[in-house]
Amino acid sequence: MAVVRTHRYTVVTGKLAQLLEQRTLLLRGIRSANAAFTAATLIRQDDGSYLDIWRWESAEAMRGATDRLQNFPLAAATAALTTGHSVVDGKVLDER
Known part of the structure; x- marks a missing residue:
């Protein structure tokens, strides 16, 4: 079953272009x-915060990739461009 990890954050003032570039990489x-x-x-979002929704084929695949995030130094560098970062995981129940 597909799962999503939703990151909610605010981008540091003046760093959106850098965040978008690093996020792409x-x-x-x-x-x-x-x-x-x-x-x-x-x-x-209208309040100026961002939702960054990542979709995975399974919870196991998502957890495995999360465990290996230290292999991606750009992950910490990109997160450093945000504040108030929170994460929520969920299962996809229905898509139309």
Whole structure:
């Protein structure tokens, strides 16, 4: 069953362009190392915060990739461009 990890954060003032650039490189690297990483969607909300939703084929694949995040130094560098970062995981129950 597909799962998603939703990151919610605010971008440090003046760092959005850098975050978008680093996020693109980070996602490319994660995707090349994890075929089960199927999609990433970034949403800017009306309050100025962002939802970054990452989709995986299974919870096991997501957990395995998360355990290997230290192999992606860009992950910490990209997270450093955000504040108030929180994460929530969930299962996809229905798509139409």
